[in-house]
Amino acid sequence: MLERFRSPWSDRRAEVILGALACTVLAIIVFMIVFVAIRAWPSFHANGLSWFSAKGDVDQQLNKMVNSGANPTQADYQLGAWPLIYATLLTTALATGFGLVFAVLSAIFIVEFAPEWIRRLIVPIVRLLAAVPSVVYGLIGILVLAPFVGNHLVTSHQQESVRFVVQLSGTSLLVAVVILTVMITPIMVAITVDGLYAIPKSWKEGAVALGVNRWRAMWTVTVRAARPAIIAGAVLATARAVGEAIMISMVSGSKGFSPNPLDGITFIYEPLRTLAATIVEDSESINAPAMQASLYAMALLLLAGAFFLSLASWIAKQPLKKYGTRS
Amino acid sequence: MATATRPPLPPLRPPSDAGGRPPRKRRRNESIGTWRWTDRIGYAAMWGAGLLLVAIGIGIVGYMAFRGVQYLRPSLLFSHPQPDLDQSKSGGFLDPLLGTVILTVIGITIATPLAVAAATWIVEYGRPTWLARIVDSGIEIIAGTPDIVIALFGLVLFQQSFFGWMSFRAEDGAVFGRSFLTAGAMMALLALPMVFAATREGLQSIPQHVREASYALGKTRAATIRRVLLPSVRANISTGAALGMGRIAGDTAIVVVLLGATLQLDPQGAVPGLRTLTGTGGTLTSYVYNNSPAGEGNAPQKAYAAAFVLLLIVIALNFAVDFIARRGARTGLETSRLGAR
Numbered sequence: 001m002l003e004r005f006r007s008p009w010s011d012r013r014a015e016v017i018l019g020a021l022a023c024t025v026l027a028i029i030v031f032m033i034v035f036v037a038i039r040a041w042p043s044f045h046a047n048g049l050s051w052f053s054a055k056g057d058v059d060q061q062l063n064k065m066v067n068s069g070a071n072p073t074q075a076d077y078q079l080g081a082w083p084l085i086y087a088t089l090l091t092t093a094l095a096t097g098f099g100l101v102f103a104v105l106s107a108i109f110i111v112e113f114a115p116e117w118i119r120r121l122i123v124p125i126v127r128l129l130a131a132v133p134s135v136v137y138g139l140i141g142i143l144v145l146a147p148f149v150g151n152h153l154v155t156s157h158q159q160e161s162v163r164f165v166v167q168l169s170g171t172s173l174l175v176a177v178v179i180l181t182v183m184i185t186p187i188m189v190a191i192t193v194d195g196l197y198a199i200p201k202s203w204k205e206g207a208v209a210l211g212v213n214r215w216r217a218m219w220t221v222t223v224r225a226a227r228p229a230i231i232a233g234a235v236l237a238t239a240r241a242v243g244e245a246i247m248i249s250m251v252s253g254s255k256g257f258s259p260n261p262l263d264g265i266t267f268i269y270e271p272l273r274t275l276a277a278t279i280v281e282d283s284e285s286i287n288a289p290a291m292q293a294s295l296y297a298m299a300l301l302l303l304a305g306a307f308f309l310s311l312a313s314w315i316a317k318q319p320l321k322k323y324g325t326r327s
Numbered sequence: 328m329a330t331a332t333r334p335p336l337p338p339l340r341p342p343s344d345a346g347g348r349p350p351r352k353r354r355r356n357e358s359i360g361t362w363r364w365t366d367r368i369g370y371a372a373m374w375g376a377g378l379l380l381v382a383i384g385i386g387i388v389g390y391m392a393f394r395g396v397q398y399l400r401p402s403l404l405f406s407h408p409q410p411d412l413d414q415s416k417s418g419g420f421l422d423p424l425l426g427t428v429i430l431t432v433i434g435i436t437i438a439t440p441l442a443v444a445a446a447t448w449i450v451e452y453g454r455p456t457w458l459a460r461i462v463d464s465g466i467e468i469i470a471g472t473p474d475i476v477i478a479l480f481g482l483v484l485f486q487q488s489f490f491g492w493m494s495f496r497a498e499d500g501a502v503f504g505r506s507f508l509t510a511g512a513m514m515a516l517l518a519l520p521m522v523f524a525a526t527r528e529g530l531q532s533i534p535q536h537v538r539e540a541s542y543a544l545g546k547t548r549a550a551t552i553r554r555v556l557l558p559s560v561r562a563n564i565s566t567g568a569a570l571g572m573g574r575i576a577g578d579t580a581i582v583v584v585l586l587g588a589t590l591q592l593d594p595q596g597a598v599p600g601l602r603t604l605t606g607t608g609g610t611l612t613s614y615v616y617n618n619s620p621a622g623e624g625n626a627p628q629k630a631y632a633a634a635f636v637l638l639l640i641v642i643a644l645n646f647a648v649d650f651i652a653r654r655g656a657r658t659g660l661e662t663s664r665l666g667a668r
Contacts, residue, residue: 105372216363
């Protein structure tokens with residue numbers, strides 16, 4: 001028996017074994033979708049499309065599920081997850097938007113304008129920022145930024161204005177977005193820098209030779225040509241932002257509340273909670289069947305989001321292949 | 328007199344120095360004062376963004392180092408944590424530290440062979456093409472899946488009675504599904520895309536003639552992979568593995584959902600050694616989470632100290648990547664032991 005394993009593999013056998021291992025990965029994905037969907041079904045079944053709508057206080061609904069015990073009635077599955085979906089979309093869109101500007105500017109700086117000693121400093125910093133665990137970001141957010149926002153930025157007038165709706169304690173949309181931006185920017189910077197380096201230098205030199213200054217040549221020629229890479233980076237960063245659970249649950253106030261843009265500047269100090277953060281926080285009570293179905297339904301939504309983002313990044317990468325650059 | 332107001336032209340320089348040295352690399356002289364104001368704003372914003380990025384990086388590392396040095400005591404590393412409200416009695420984080428190490432080892436041990444096999448198959452065989460393409464995008468999807476979703480998937484997967492041996496089984500036969508083994512298996516999914524990408528990159532960069540030379544010597548495809556290709560991408564595999572280990576060590580969601588995030592290691596079962604693996608526990612990340620104001624413990628000093636240790640581990644893994652990459656470049660394909668075996 002052992003002899004057979006020691007003897008060199010034939011080509012056929014190697015191909016089959018390696019191929020089978022590669023296909024396990026596919027099997028895992030299929031299992032993931034099927035299992036999560038099966039457990040999510042009761043929640044969607046009980047709520048229908050109103051699962052995606054706003055139906056009052058989402059925290060109360062979740063609490064009711066915890067208390068519903070082992071045999072929940074159909075009414076216990078009541079859930080309108082819109083506040084959570086809205087919070088996810090809001091934080092992701094804001095962080096990706098700010099991060100995109102920040103990342104593109106930083107990438108231009110790194111590729112073209114930074115003095116040598118700053119470049120030598122900034123490259124390890126980008127890699128380090130990308131590697132810092134999210135719980136460390138969350139710790140800094142909750143112990144440093146949130147108290148600062150709560151004590152110095154939120155005025156008592158603003159506290160009063162929303163007193164009957166929500167309490168402003170510092171853990172807020174603002175802190176969540178700021179930290180999320182810092183978390184996802186390094187990913188975008190890394191991919192954008194690669195994309196900018198992949199653009200032939202002669203293109204930009206051509207522009208400079210025509211009498212354009214260096215900034216304009218970079219901005220109008222190189223950055224524009226590297227657009228697919230920038231979009232690919234943004235998509236990847238979006239995926240990270242959508243799925244970020246721990247950090248958001250630490251710094252966002254963890255309240256199923258929809259920040260209201262009509263509140264003016266107070267809007268950015270209001271608490272919220274995203275889908276992923278909800279799953280982490282309520283995973284303790286996952287043994288209650290109603291809660292379980294709801295959490296898996298949220299996970300299924302996130303999974304669908306991940307699918308669409310993968311598709312989007314694949315589409316974004318197509319023009320890259322045309323230029324013969326890899327990303 | 329119109330010509331007098333024009334700025335003087337810069338003096339023409341000879342194309343090369345008289346001494347024959349190559350001309351020194353110098354930035355072209357140009358004054359920002361002549362730029363359009365939109366360009367000036369863009370230029371300033373770019374400098375601002377670059378310097379802000381440096382400031383954020385140095386700020387975070389500096390602050391964590393400051394707090395870490397302030398609160399980290401060697402005794403914390405070697406004492407078991409105790410559930411106690413009094414901070415002087417709540418012990419250190421030996422158990423979470425061990426938990427991080429165990430989980431990382433399990434995760435990377437599962438991920439590396441799987442990822443290397445998948446990458447080798449795609450680059451070296453890759454037939455049928457459609458299947459290879461599906462596997463490729465499948466791994467990309469795994470890379471984009473949030474860790475919390477992977478954790479929930481792990482929970483439902485390992486609560487099947489088929490996987491009962493991996494975790495704790497209750498009296499009525501229900502499988503608990505939470506243990507080091509199950510959490511490690513799901514952590515492997517986090518690390519897999521990184522190892523896969525690094526290995527594939529390495530295999531693709533090996534020139535075709537190396538393979539042809541091996542075939543010409545009468546080696547089979549399988550022997551070529553084992554004796555020639557895999558040894559020369561060893562540096563790539565290690566780089567990917569180090570990155571994956573960093574990802575595993577820094578992940579919290581899977582620990583919270585699939586490992587129980589308990590304070591101490593909590594062995595289950597009868598077999599010594601395996602007891603720990605089938606039991607629940609915690610890692611540094613869950614320790615930080617639980618000791619932050621968001622968790623139950625609320626002991627910021629302990630959280631800072633543990634977060635600093637965690638950061639050191641991640642930074643060390645990053646340095647390892649650099650180190651491997653540099654060594655891999657020096658003893659790259661040209662000087663690898665292609666002829667030694």
